[in-house]
Amino acid sequence: MENKKYFFHYKIDHIPDRNIILFEYENIIFLYDRDTELLFEIPNECLPHIIRYVKEGRTDVLASSRCAEFIRIIQNSLKLKNNTMNSITIRDISKVSEENYLKLIGGIGLTELILETSNACNFRCRYCIFSGLYNDFRLHGNDFMSIDVAKKAVDLYYKLFETYKYLNPLRDPKIGFYGGEPLLNINLIENIVEYAGKLFAKYKENSLYTLTTNGSLLGKYVEFLLQNNFQIFVSIDGPKEIHDAHRILVNGTPTFDLIMSNIEQYYKTAEKLGKQTTLFAMATLTLKSDLFKVREFFNKVRNKIMLAFATFIRPFDMREQYTLEDYYEFQEMEKSLREEFLDYVRNRGWMKEEDIFFNVYYGQRIILAAYRYKVIRPMNEYIPFGSSCLPLYRIFVNTQGAILPCEKSPTNLVVGDVFNGINYESIQKIIKTYSELQLHKCSKCQIKFSCRSCIATIYPMENIEQKCAIFRRGVIDDLTLLIQVIKTNRDYIEYLRRNVSRSGSYLYLFS
Numbered sequence: 001m002e003n004k005k006y007f008f009h010y011k012i013d014h015i016p017d018r019n020i021i022l023f024e025y026e027n028i029i030f031l032y033d034r035d036t037e038l039l040f041e042i043p044n045e046c047l048p049h050i051i052r053y054v055k056e057g058r059t060d061v062l063a064s065s066r067c068a069e070f071i072r073i074i075q076n077s078l079k080l081k082n083n084t085m086n087s088i089t090i091r092d093i094s095k096v097s098e099e100n101y102l103k104l105i106g107g108i109g110l111t112e113l114i115l116e117t118s119n120a121c122n123f124r125c126r127y128c129i130f131s132g133l134y135n136d137f138r139l140h141g142n143d144f145m146s147i148d149v150a151k152k153a154v155d156l157y158y159k160l161f162e163t164y165k166y167l168n169p170l171r172d173p174k175i176g177f178y179g180g181e182p183l184l185n186i187n188l189i190e191n192i193v194e195y196a197g198k199l200f201a202k203y204k205e206n207s208l209y210t211l212t213t214n215g216s217l218l219g220k221y222v223e224f225l226l227q228n229n230f231q232i233f234v235s236i237d238g239p240k241e242i243h244d245a246h247r248i249l250v251n252g253t254p255t256f257d258l259i260m261s262n263i264e265q266y267y268k269t270a271e272k273l274g275k276q277t278t279l280f281a282m283a284t285l286t287l288k289s290d291l292f293k294v295r296e297f298f299n300k301v302r303n304k305i306m307l308a309f310a311t312f313i314r315p316f317d318m319r320e321q322y323t324l325e326d327y328y329e330f331q332e333m334e335k336s337l338r339e340e341f342l343d344y345v346r347n348r349g350w351m352k353e354e355d356i357f358f359n360v361y362y363g364q365r366i367i368l369a370a371y372r373y374k375v376i377r378p379m380n381e382y383i384p385f386g387s388s389c390l391p392l393y394r395i396f397v398n399t400q401g402a403i404l405p406c407e408k409s410p411t412n413l414v415v416g417d418v419f420n421g422i423n424y425e426s427i428q429k430i431i432k433t434y435s436e437l438q439l440h441k442c443s444k445c446q447i448k449f450s451c452r453s454c455i456a457t458i459y460p461m462e463n464i465e466q467k468c469a470i471f472r473r474g475v476i477d478d479l480t481l482l483i484q485v486i487k488t489n490r491d492y493i494e495y496l497r498r499n500v501s502r503s504g505s506y507l508y509l510f511s
């Protein structure tokens with residue numbers, strides 16, 4: 001361990017057979033049992049006795065009655081684990097029929113149809129996943145989904161939705177438009193909204209259309225989007241100097257002023273039409289992002305665009321774009337920001353004025369650390385570890401009609417097409433490959449139930465150890481953040497829990 005104290009550097013040990021994590025923070029040892037979500041401090045003198053008990057079952061030569069008390073807590077935890085957690089196995093997908101798999105998905109999935117209206121984009125963001133920096137992802141293209149392909153995709157979704165409605169009667173239809181820049185194919189969007197509206201007519205009041213856009217064309221089609229009650233996510237990274245450093249047009253022109261002008265026009269038109277609406281922001285962060293300025297910006301514009309996500313570029317590619325010094329400088333900045341956040345928590349700042357950035361940047365991580373099983377998709381027997389959803393949990397259709405697990409998936413993870421339907425053999429192959437990785441790499445891992453990995457993020461199956469190290473550091477950092485908040489003022493967690501619909505309303509999308 002380095003002498004420098006950075007938030008992402010910890011001494012970590014674990015007892016794999018028991019799924020217990022031991023980690024040190026500020027010279028205090030913490031024990032975290034992922035299975036039972038038991039988390040507590042361990043006196044330094046008790047640590048060797050606890051390890052001896054958990055590994056060997058020995059309770060002899062206890063240093064003190066205080067240590068014996070901790071041993072009794074762990075004994076009760078292990079009894080619970082022996083009765084429940086040890087029954088978890090990875091089921092062989094090759095022995096499951098397509099009918100039974102679709103019934104499973106029909107109950108827990110089919111949450112959204114996402115159409116890649118075009119892989120063309122009028123931006124050339126420097127960190128874009130389609131920029132060529134990322135393995136196994138497509139490059140910018142000039143393909144536009146045809147109306148015929150889009151209608152076939154909606155037909156497929158409708159058939160699955162109706163067939164398995166009895167397994168999830170509360171599920172409502174949801175269709176998302178994605179790109180590239182989806183508004184470059186506005187003709188398709190208009191046609192599909194009309195087509196799907198007729199097909200899903202009985203769900204009209206509860207049907208939802210979503211749009212993920214760079215915001216450049218928002219002003220041009222604002223009336224159509226408002227009239228059809230679109231839920232809109234605009235990519236904006238913070239104040240002008242931060243946003244324009246990465247998000248530029250094809251010709252290199254900065255885009256911040258254009259987007260903010262379109263946002264203003266959006267709300268003026270909404271007022272004119274008598275529509276109450278909220279735009280949501282998706283911020284992409286890098287090691288060069290000034291978090292203090294980003295925070296100030298999103299708190300300032302909260303009445304115009306509400307921050308929903310603040311995520312980093314894929315961490316596996318960071319080392320190629322940034323230096324170790326960049327990393328250390330970012331950690332120092334993050335450390336200072338976290339101190340301000342803890343002051344906000346300590347002084348009950350949310351009772352005076354909510355800090356939207358804190359609630360998203362830190363709050364969503366705290367909710368996931370404290371209530372993970374309650375806010376993410378259900379566990380399944382085929383890929384029980386990590387945060388992966390099964391293929392068809394959501395349905396992503398690319399411009400050519402190929403079906404993929406989600407919009408984040410590498411292009412080689414095809415599970416069918418809109419012309420021939422679902423290819424169950426491909427689904428089995430993908431799940432089997434990933435479940436074999438889980439069996440050999442994940443089953444003994446100390447963070448297997450907390451890991452953020454999924455099918456989309458772990459592919460390609462290269463540099464697995466490096467990826468796992470990043471996931472482990474992230475989990476420990478989130479646990480440490482949770483501990484800091486509990487020690488500072490646990491009422492903040494209750495505040496987040498009560499307001500999760502606003503402070504973490506899109507947690508279910510995380511993977």
